Structure formats: C-alpha cells, structure tokens
Amino acid sequence: MKCYDVIIIGTGQATGTILGKLLEQKQAIAVVESDRVGGSCVNWGCTPTKTLIASARSAHMIHRGSEFGIEVSSYHTNFANVMKRVNSIRNEATKGFTAWLKDTVDFYPGIGSFVDAHTIAIEGKHIHGDLIVIHTGTKARIPDFPGIESVPWLDNKGILALKELPSHLLIIGGSYIGLEFAQAFRRLDSKVTIFESSPYVISREDEEISEIARSILEDEEIEIITSASVNSVSTKSDQQISVHYQGGTVTGSHLLVGIGRIPNSDGLHLENAGIEHDDRGYITVDDECRTSVPHIFALGDVNGKGAFTHTSVHDGQVFLSALSGGSKKISDRIPTYSLFIDPPLARVGMSEKQAKDNNIPYLVATKEMATVSRAKEKDETKGRIKILVNKTNDTIIGAAVFGVGGDEVIAMIALAMQAGLRYQTIQDTVIPHPTVAELIPWVFSSLHTEEQS
Numbered sequence: 001m002k003c004y005d006v007i008i009i010g011t012g013q014a015t016g017t018i019l020g021k022l023l024e025q026k027q028a029i030a031v032v033e034s035d036r037v038g039g040s041c042v043n044w045g046c047t048p049t050k051t052l053i054a055s056a057r058s059a060h061m062i063h064r065g066s067e068f069g070i071e072v073s074s075y076h077t078n079f080a081n082v083m084k085r086v087n088s089i090r091n092e093a094t095k096g097f098t099a100w101l102k103d104t105v106d107f108y109p110g111i112g113s114f115v116d117a118h119t120i121a122i123e124g125k126h127i128h129g130d131l132i133v134i135h136t137g138t139k140a141r142i143p144d145f146p147g148i149e150s151v152p153w154l155d156n157k158g159i160l161a162l163k164e165l166p167s168h169l170l171i172i173g174g175s176y177i178g179l180e181f182a183q184a185f186r187r188l189d190s191k192v193t194i195f196e197s198s199p200y201v202i203s204r205e206d207e208e209i210s211e212i213a214r215s216i217l218e219d220e221e222i223e224i225i226t227s228a229s230v231n232s233v234s235t236k237s238d239q240q241i242s243v244h245y246q247g248g249t250v251t252g253s254h255l256l257v258g259i260g261r262i263p264n265s266d267g268l269h270l271e272n273a274g275i276e277h278d279d280r281g282y283i284t285v286d287d288e289c290r291t292s293v294p295h296i297f298a299l300g301d302v303n304g305k306g307a308f309t310h311t312s313v314h315d316g317q318v319f320l321s322a323l324s325g326g327s328k329k330i331s332d333r334i335p336t337y338s339l340f341i342d343p344p345l346a347r348v349g350m351s352e353k354q355a356k357d358n359n360i361p362y363l364v365a366t367k368e369m370a371t372v373s374r375a376k377e378k379d380e381t382k383g384r385i386k387i388l389v390n391k392t393n394d395t396i397i398g399a400a401v402f403g404v405g406g407d408e409v410i411a412m413i414a415l416a417m418q419a420g421l422r423y424q425t426i427q428d429t430v431i432p433h434p435t436v437a438e439l440i441p442w443v444f445s446s447l448h449t450e451e452q453s
C-alpha cells in the first residue's frame, strides 16, 4: 500500500491554498476526486453562475438601452452561445487545476472512503495517510414532494447543463441560489415563477432587505409566491411540469429545486475511522478544523461552519496555521457574503434581527441608494445601505450594502470590522468621488436608535 504524508479527499476550494504550502514542505501528497476537479465553485457554483449572470446583465442593459439614449431595434438570446461562454470559462478553470494536480501530486480519480483512520479506499485501491483532509463539500438536497420521482427536476448542476432556454422556469426555493437563477433566466427571456415556503424570500435577512429583493425581482416581472406550501409536483404527456401548492397550481416548462444543501459525508464511511458528525451529516470540528480524530481535518462546507468559497479558503488557512502551531481560528472570521442578483446584496456581520436576538445594544444608520450620486449617474438606484453600530463601543457589528457596487463596497466595512475600528474612523476617511463607497462615511450621520427607524 502506498503511503503519504497527507491525503486530501475532494478538491474543494481550500485545495489550492493548502497544496501550495504542503508542496513547499516537500510532503508526499495524494488527492482524491470523484468528479470534476475544482469542486462546486468552479464547476457548478460561483464561476458558472456569475458567468451566466454576466450574460443576463448584458441582455438587461440592451433591454434598457433607450433609457440611456441608445436605441436597439431588436435583440434575442442565443442560449447556445450563452452556455458556450459559461462552459469555456469553467472548463478553463478546471483544466488548469487538473493539470497542476497531475504535475505535483498523486492524483486518484474516484470516490474516496475510509477503511480505517489511516486508510482510504478508492475504486478498490488502498492508500495510507499520516494526515487526512476531508474536503468534500455539499450537494443539493433532494426534494421529497409527492410526484417528484416522475418529474425531470433540475438542481444547480442540471440547470447548468440545459441546452434550451426554458420558456417558463418554475423555481422551488426563494433563497440565494433560487433568486440568482431566477433573475438570470428572466433576463435571458424565460418566464419565471418562484415558490417560497416562508413569508419572505431570503428569509434569514431583515424583512425590509428581503422586501427590496422582492421588489427588484418583481419589477422585472418575476412571479414570486411566498408562504407557498408545495403539496406535490406532476408532469403531463406534453412534458409540462406543474407545481401544486395550497393556493393553486402553476405549470411551466422546467423545474429548478433549490431547497438547501447537504454535506457530502454519506459515502465516506466516517464510522470506520471513528469520525463524529452531527445528525445532518456535517463533520464535527474544533476551532482549528480538526475532527474528533486528531490527525483528520475537515475543511469547507462539509464541516458546517461556512457555506462559501471564502470560508472554505479560510478553513485552509486555519488548517495550515494548526499544522505550524499558529493561532488562526475559524471563529476569527466575521461572516460575509453576497447575493449576486443585480444590484447585489452584500452582507457582513449581524443583521438587525440577529443583533436583537443577541440583545446587543445598537444604533442603526441607513441611506437609500437613490440618494447616491454614482447610482443616479448609472441609473441603478434600487437598494439601501444599512449599517449597525455597537452602542457601547462605536464599533460596527453588521452591514448590508444592497445596491450597485455593493459586492465590492462591503470589503471596506469587513476590513473595518476585522480591525475593530470605531465608525468615526470611517467617517474621517476620504474616498474618491464619484463612487458608491464614498457614501459610506456619510451614512453614519443618520445613526439613530432602532426605535426611531
């Protein structure tokens, strides 16, 4: 049996981060991957969706051309070419990564699983690892609506393999994945209906932020049915798909289901190595990504401590720090993410709802994007900036920058939070004009207690 210093199971987003360092240390490394190298982000997540969204935005801006004095007599979506562009960008990414792996480590294509705490089986082969990293990510949760077995439903992988533009896309799930696909396909000219079981889309956000997202999407003629309890789905001989919910039935051409993710831990035979997990299958780790078995680490989405590429990459840094006796911790990071509808919603730290739930005394400051010069110049005035400040020490505890450029502007607030800056330091910062970021120092002039909001 071949022996390695390190075996990495799954090529999730921290692979690049940790491999570079381990290779510098001349470690003997094996990498096991059951599917396309690069994991969800590159193949079925961030990269292809943001590439698709870029095409959709082009269509949207052409559609709005006359508002900017540009007359366009006609245009149409060439869906084959849209997907060609998506595929070319994601294929390029995975190709480069695969070539790098094959050049630098022993690469084992196939499903890896534990035989014991040091032995991994891949397609009948066994390899030994002194240290093992589980980096297997998540997959779409399979729905259990009555009738689903007879319906050709799509998850995020399936929808990115479509050859034809859906004439009417039905989406069950009004969260991040559902909303991004909804707007992209609507802009490419599909009719779109979203079914969301809670009263709000992106229901973990503050209600007024959810309402802004809803109005942006409804303005683009996306149908959103909230408090929709889906009873069943069905299909007819004409291939049309129906979603039956308590308020009626909607029939469309394609069905996307985005109702959450589950960890890729079921096939790993964790029990053979004594690795603990929670009742949803997320692998239990300490603050350094170490599992209940000290020489086995779990990084990325599979440990349930994050659900983003940047959290997975940070786990990689925490892991390297743990190996070298450093002090990086998962709990050091402040949650941050963006919802890439257009305009984007970018978030960092706590929402107002979370601040209230945690009894944190706070002040809130808001500014409408409609008052931001750069947004007016671009005629993209939808959205709101909202920042929460800790009443006792003036540090920032959370922010939402919902509007044009928000996905970039949030970085300055994240940095201020990481550095523990008081909001007055941001107020004193001079920022180039005309940008959306230049308004952040001015937002604080509206700081008030929550009762006044």
Ligand SMILES: Cc1cc2nc3c(=O)[nH]c(=O)nc-3n(C[C@H](O)[C@H](O)[C@H](O)COP(=O)(O)OP(=O)(O)OC[C@H]3O[C@@H](n4cnc5c(N)ncnc54)[C@H](O)[C@@H]3O)c2cc1C
Binding pocket: 009, 010, 011, 012, 013, 014, 032, 033, 034, 035, 036, 037, 038, 039, 040, 041, 042, 044, 045, 046, 049, 110, 111, 112, 113, 135, 136, 137, 138, 156, 177, 264, 267, 268, 299, 300, 301, 302, 306, 307, 308, 309, 310, 312, 340
């Ligand atoms: C539609 C969509 C859009 C997204 N957009 C964003 C975004 O804009 N920004 C963002 O930060 N995040 C986004 N995400 C989330 C992001 O993709 C993940 O959080 C990110 O990929 C981190 O995952 P990971 O590194 O833990 O593992 P992954 O990237 O999921 O990789 C895990 C790898 O392990 C492999 N594997 C699984 N089991 C085994 C096994 N037993 N043996 C061998 N290999 C195995 C899998 O094939 C996969 O290649 C999106 C996700 C989706 C689904």
